[in-house]
Amino acid sequence: MSTGIETQSDAETGEAELEALIGDRALARDEHLNAPGFVVNPDDVQDVLFDLRDEAGYDHCSCVTAQQYEDRFETIYHLKKYADPTDEVSIVVPTPLSDPVSKSAEPVYRTADWHEREAYDLVGIGYEGHPDLRRILLPETWQGHPLSADYDQEKPQVVTxxxxxxxxxxxxxxxxxxxxxxxxxxxxxxxxxxxxxxxxxxxxTIADLEPDIGYLHRCEEQMCQQGTYRHQIMPYPDRWDYVSSGLLNEWAYARAIEDLADIDVPEYAQIVRTLGAELCRIASHMLALGTFALDVYGEFTATFMYTFRDRELVQDILEDLTGQRMMFNYFRVGGVAWDLPEPREDFFEQTRDFLDELPAKVAEYNDLITTNEIFQTRCIDTGVLEPDVAKDYGCTGPVARGSGVDYDLRRDDPYGYYENLEWDVVTRDGCDNYARVLCRMEEVEESAKIVEQCLDLLEDWPEDDREVQANVPRTLKPDADTETYRAVEAAKGELGIYMRSDGTDKPARFKIRSPCFSNLQALGEMSEGEYIPDLIASLGSLDIVLGEVDR
Amino acid sequence: MNGAVPLQNGDTVLLPERIADLTGLGELGVAGELLAAFLGAFIIANLMLAMTGVAGPWAKRKITAAFTDRIAVNHLGPAGIFIIVADAVRLLSKENIIPENADRPAYDLAPIVIAGSALLGFAVIPMGSGIHLADPEVGLAFVFAVAGIASIGLIMAGYASGNKYSMLGGLRAVAQNIAYEIPLVVTGMSVVLFAGSLRMSEIVAVQTETTLFTIPGLEWAVPAWFALVNPFAFVLFLIANFAEVGRNPFDMPEAPAELIAGYQTEYSSVYFVLVYLGEFLHIFLGGAIIATIFLGGPAGPGPAELGIVWFLLKIWAVFLLTQWLRSAIPRVRIDQLIEIGWKGLLVLSFANLALTAAIVGVIA
Structure with a gap:
């Protein structure tokens, strides 16, 4: 299944084993809802992470969260296994307010590079041994760290x-x-x-390359921290990956808050969610295919318009379902906003029509794009991302699956209704631009299968049991100091959210793990030594959305 | 007509001579002939420029739209044809922004060189209906030579813009033109072998006067258009021509997704119009060369007076093909393009030369 470090990755690592492995270096235990947490001394963190990666098989550094408490700074490394993402562990590294420096995790996980830069930029924690600890989202000359306690939120800054x-x-x-x-x-x-x-x-030839991000930074995390769990946060996820992946993003928040506040979602609502999410995935992959064609073909390509023509059909269905084309705001804590549109038969028919025509369209794309010889010479063996490198950079989604990493949270860490449906995880061993394109195209077909099954279920669902929302209190106040990190499989990969509650109706810390952010880091690895056109193609094949990278 | 102008064929009546006859300018001696020649050049240049005017703002939009499932311009006039006027006003009234680091006057001359080199080529093309400006002994060589001047214009535009993207585009353009001009000329030579002359009017005459074969029963004489005599050479020439005019799958010098717009990135307003016109003129010139040496020039059914119609139709057919490829085919990478040029087309074009020599040997 996985090709990386195999030491113990197939076996669930028990807490006792973890305790034994970390030993004296664990100063204390910390409980997160998703995983056991170990508090580690700032000087030991690198050793502990090395041990966890090499001895226990935690080869996926999913996210790095930084935050400030009244008496300390804290960095949390959310570790998982590519072979089994439910096997998680959190390494918590407290650092004193006076000298917030801990050892960098970059030597262990390459992906920690950008994550730690972000932590430094927004919260102000330093990482010893980090190769390039600069600001990442904000301009170099920004004063202060916006998510730290002593930052003056009222004072505007203009950086010319x-x-x-x-x-x-x-x-x-x-x-x-x-x-x-x-x-x-x-x-x-x-x-x-x-x-x-x-x-x-x-x-x-590209000799060296460095992505510079942050142009679209909109303080999404901070805005979520200022909104109430119950109603005010849900509209924001639509705006992260804004190219028709809205419902997938909303699900990330829904999953995290439902975990944090212990809410059960009615089965019917889960099916509706699954239906909507997979439609979003189809729309998103269509767009990815079209824009990739733009990069490889040139701006007059017919392919781009063809994919938009088909995406439009999905968009119409989603509009009927949610009332919106892009900024859906359709999920609610504990369910969805409303039931399928009336008359239901029309909705089913429209969706089925789309699904019926889809295979012919996929065949058309294959005729037009993937079987074209010039396209193949352009894409095969360019932008190569080896599976080990992909894991090191924390790549997920079609980017990882195009490199043969068999990792899909819908199957490996099931949520929604995916467990009960028949579908396959698509992987490709090509590791190149071509493999990633094929991967997305096949995923469209798999998503269509899921949608079809959801339609069948919804059609036969008893009329008196169509519960679209659980009974959730008007104000949600999860217990103080509850922490969780939950991820879903968004169109671009693992979209995770870390939340910590402080007993109020708003999260004390809201951290977004964006799949594009991690995937984009691998661009240098893919493109160096290749030509400019390959760089453009590789960038296209990563399918990033800057709204999600910069947040 | 005194026949003193050395570059003219005695058999055909050229456009300047007709004008001289019609207007009586011929009686004014050399000055009159010169004036008549200018008038003729003026007419042909305007015909070509008018065609690019139709192609750029309107036909190209409509064609691409048809390929990509859209409607395109449709508000101004029938089928949106008056967009040409609107676009002309728009483009000409924009501010001409010249980059600070531009190397003048190279920057200013480049658009003229690009557009002018293509116009020069039309001088020796027999367009039928008596529209033929000059018919020198070295006609075909002249066309290739003047079309090649465009490379200088491209690299001038590329380096003089003071922009790295332009520079890369200019370099690509030159690498590409050198790689594809040789196969182009060598394939052109195979036509010369067949026609036995570089003179354009003779190349056309040989194609139309020779009969390849007659379809039995129908009494249709299939003319020996060179595309029919040697389809292999035709395909080679077409491919090399797409590279020469920089269209998909060889639109590397512009490659908007990679180099913004390559050598034309920094051009605006009138200069942009000139560069853009130049591009279209080159596509049309490519079409004109293909029509002349492969498709029998102005030959077609009906009276000879319809020659110009057939000729323009053939040019537009080639133009349509470039737009079709643009919509349907990915672009190759620059190193792949050079490889195709030097390792593929060059070898094939020499093979074609040998093949043609054999064919000519058999026929003759």
Missing amino acids: LTEHANPLESDHRDPESDTMFLNVGPHHPATHGVLHVKTVLDGE
Whole structure:
């Protein structure tokens, strides 16, 4: 199943074993709802993580959460196994307010690089041994760390361009060098949003590459921390991955809060959720395919319009279901907002019509795109991402599955109604741009299967048992100091949310683990040594949405 | 007509001579002939520019829209045809922004070189209905030579813009043109072998006057259009031509997803119009060359006066093909493109030359 570190990955690591492994280095125990937590000394964290990765098989550093308490800073490493994502452990690293520095996890997990930079940027924790501890989301000259306690939230900051960096200042980093520095983006036709890739070119070959993100940072985490659990947070997830993945994102929050507040969702609502989520996945993958075609074909390609034509049909169905085209706000804590639209028969018919036509359309895409010889020469063996590297960077979703990493939370950490349905996880061993495209196209077909089964179930569901929402109190106040980290399989990969409650009706800390954020880190690994067109294709095949990367 | 102009064929009546005859300019001696030649050039240039005017803002939109399931312009005039006027006003009234680091006057000259080189090529193309400006002995070589000048324009635009994307685009354009000009010319030579002349009018005459075979029973004489005599050469030439004019799958010099717009990134307003016109003119010139040396030039059913109609139809057919490929086919990578050029097309074009020599040997 997995190709990475195999030591004990297939066996569930018991808490006793973990205790034995960490031994004296555990200062205390901490209980998170999703996983056992171990409090570790800032100097020991690297050793502990090495042991957990090599001895216990925790090869997936899913997320790094940083937060400030009244008396300390805290970094939490949420570890999982690619072979079994339900086998989780949290490593909690408290650091004193006066000297918030702990050892970096970057040598253990490459993905910790950006996560720790974000922690430094937003909360202000330092990481010893980090290769490049700079701000990541905010400009270099930003004053203070917005999520730390002593930051003045009321005072606006204006960071001018000249204060930040003058992009016209130096074209050449080294006048003697044969290389050329080239800014790809933030305004560029192929960056899928405002991404800035600093590239160093040797001729047309990429010698070095560094994605510069943060142009679309909208303080999403902070906004969620200021909203109430019950009603005010749910609209935000729609705006993370805003290209028609709304329901998938909403589910991430729904799953986390339902875990935190211990809410059971009625079965009927779960089926409706599954239906909506998979429709979103189809729409999202259609868009990914279309924009990838734009990158490889050029701006006049017919493929792009074809995928949009088909995505539009999904969009219509979702609009009928949720009342919105993009910003659905359809999930509720404990269920969904309302039942299927009346008349139900029309809705079923419309959706079934779409599903019936889908195979012909997928065949058309295969004729038009994947079987094209030029397309294959462009995509096969370019943007290669080896499975081990993918795991090291915390890649998930079609990016990981295109590299043969058999990891899908819908199956491995089941939620919703997925367990009871017949479908397969698509993996491809190509590890290249082509494999990722095929992976998405096949996932569309699998999603169609799921939707079809959901339709059957919903059609036959007894009329007096259509409960769309659980009975949830008007105000949710989970017990103080409850912590959880829950993830769902969004269109781009593992979308996780960490929440800590402080006894009020708003979360004390709300942290989003964005799949695009982790996937994008691997871009350098995929593109260095290849040509500019391969960089563009690789970026397209990662299918990032900057709204989710920058949050 | 005194026949003193050395670059003219005695058999055909060229456009300047007709004009001289019609207007009486011929009686004014050399000055009159010169004026008549200018008038002729003016007419042909305007015909071509008018065609690009139709193609750029309107036909291209409509064609691409048809391929991509859309409607495109439809508000101004019938089928949106007056968008041409609106676009002209829009483009010409924009501010001409010249980058600070632009290397002038190379930056200013490049658009003229790009557009002008293509226009020069039309001088020797026999378009039928008596529209033929000049018919020099070296006609075909002249066309290839002037079309090749565009490479200079492209690299001028590329380096003079002071933009790295333009630079990369300019370099790509030159690498590509060099790689594909040789197969283009070598394939063109195979036509010369067949026709026994570089003179455009003779190439056309040989194709239309020779009969390839007659369809039995129907009494249809199939003319020996070179595309029918040697389809292999035709396909080779078509492919090399797409690379030469920079269209999919070889639109590397622009490659919008990669290089923004390549060498034309920094051009705006009138300069942009010129660069854009130049591109279309080159596509049309490519179409004109293909029509002339492979598709019998202005030949077609009906009276000879309809020649220009057939000729333009053939050009537009080639244009349509470029737009079709644009919608349907991915672009290759620059290294793959060079590889196809040097390792594939070059070898094949020499093979084709040998093949043609054999065919000519058999027929003759």
